[in-house]
Amino acid sequence: MSLIADLAEPAPTPGTAILRRQRVRESAARTYARSFPIVPVRAHGMTVEGADGRRYLDCLSGAGTLALGHNHPVVLAAIRRTLDSGAPLHLLDLATAEKDDFTTALLESLPAEFAARARVHFCGPAGTDAVEAALKLMQTATGRRGTLAFTGAYHGMTAGALAVTGNVAVKEPLPSGGEVTRLPYPYSYRCPFGLGGPAGERLAAVYTERLLDDPSGGVVRPAAMILEAVQGEGGAVPAPDGWLREMRRITAERGIPLIVDEVQTGVGRTGAMWAVQHSGIVPDAMVLSKAIGGSLPLAVVVYREEYDGWRPGAHTGTFRGNTLAMAAGAATLRYVAEHRLADRAEQVGRFLVRELTALQTRLPVIGEVRGRGLMIGVELVDAAAELDACGARPADPALGLRVREACLERGLIVELGGRHDAVLRLLPPLTISDEQAGAVVERLAEAVEAASEPR
Known part of the structure; x- marks a missing residue:
């Protein structure tokens, strides 16, 4: 050359x-x-x-995922401490000191009324698996199958999570993942009713309530409603607090479990430890991942104890026992809380x-x-x-x-x-x-x- x-x-x-x-x-x-x-x-x-x-x-x-940014000293110290201790790094769902410490830190961080009667289920280490687990949990508990979900939603890329996701482009090539009733999310700038503001918010709530109560509305009583308090992939769209309280009232009055997806909003991201705290609602289940692992893969569903009707092995995953993630996650949760x-x-x-x-x-x-x-x-x-x-x-x-x-x-x-x-x-x-x-x-x-x- x-x-x-x-x-x-x-x-x-x-x-x-x-x-x-x-x-x-x-x-x-x-x-x-x-x-x-x-x-x-x-x-x-x-x-x-x-x-x-x-x-x-x-x-x-x-x-x-990185609530504390890349390679924060408190995260690195937790990982090194765990490695140096000789703790087993993979144990499926066996009890370990690291898991016990993480579960304690997690429950301490959650709204007290919710945490007081909560159960924690460790999933495969991605938010989408936790969504699948939450949907299956409520189907098991209620004996029902349908789900209420919202326009603009994003809940993951596996079958059930994708079914309740709103993005049409990623859903079109695939068969249906189940019966989902799509409801309007109050996105004021591009209001589905052409109103925006409080008027659009009120109409979104009224529409939901009327649809569920209409004997000819075509909606069989579902197993759950799933929503994001702030839609992330949907464009950083916050749900109005009043609308969230209406969704909690509507679902509670009709015996429909409410699942809140806090995969992206959790661990201080929205200005509260958990996004539900802005509105004060107490959901029936919360789906958590991303930041709870302190930069490492971890996902859980936390839910009210009365829904704990699963049989052993009803939802498993080989990598639901990530010891390093639990150590990093516990350190992150406590650091976020202690440093406000x-x-x-x-x-x-x-x-x-x-x-x-x-x-x-x-x-x-x-x-x-x-x-x-x-x-x-x-x-x-x-x-x-x-x-x-x-x-x-x-x-x-x-x-x-x-x-x-x-x-x-x-x-x-x-x-x-x-x-x-x-x-x-x-x-x-x-x-x-x-x-x-x-x-x-x-x-x-x-x-x-x-x-x-x-x-």
Whole structure:
């Protein structure tokens, strides 16, 4: 090969070679690897360093898994302590000191009224398996089969969880996963009734109640209702507290168990330890994963003891006994509580929402900024289009892709979500500093401005 050719085609770096092998070896279902073509080699707190030496502020945090950020000292100490102790790392569902400690920490963190009469079931180490377990549990307890779920919902990718998920694109190629009645979630910016605000919220509750009571409504009394207090993949859409209280009243009066999916909202993310605490509702079951494992795989269902009608082996999983995750998770739960990181999430979240909302005046492609705590969505729209009945413009997914890329160029990792993949989702760690929060706003503003310039 000539010297000119050598200069024109520099040798690939270790990072580019790894990325090339990943494209060849791994499945076409890759997601984040497509969005962020980087090879992380080190990470601490909110900072990720790539193989190319570049540093990024991580506003993805393992899709909300890293409550304390990457490699937090308290997590690393818990893992090292467990490894050095010689504790067995895998024991199915046998009792261990680590499991006992985690269960204690978990129950102490939950709302007292719920925890006082709760049972904990350890699942396979992913939120979707915990959703499957919760659905099976309520089917067993009630002898019924149907489920009430909501527009915009995301509960996982296995059959039952996918059936109650709202995203049509991932459901279309597959057979039905069961009888699901889809109800309207109160998404004010794109209200399903074209009203928005308190009027849309009230109508969503009235519709649900009337449908369930209509003898010709087509809905057989279901085994459960499942919902998210803040829809994550659905676009960081918080449920109004009043609407949540109505869902609890409606289900309680009709003997329908209420399952709240706190996989992404839990462990301080929304400004409370658990998102249900904002509304004060007490569900019949909570599905927990992500941050409860302190960055390692762990998932559980916590439910009221009267539903504990399972026979031994009714829902099992080989990796439901992850000792390291239990140790890391217990340390994380206690650290978040002791250092009041839920309050910190509320404080920084208010700052981010305020600053990002202020950008709308000079960046009209920002349709809405919303969220709760450090679970924030920035919806990108076509600024030249007409407003709809709720005052919203059409989503602009192409702009979303450009903004995500522009963010990465500026050292900011932000993923997309929402109905049309046009919502920038911010999920920074609860340990984010004031300086980092300011940098997120600055880099995001620069990225939106650059990506929305005429092409």
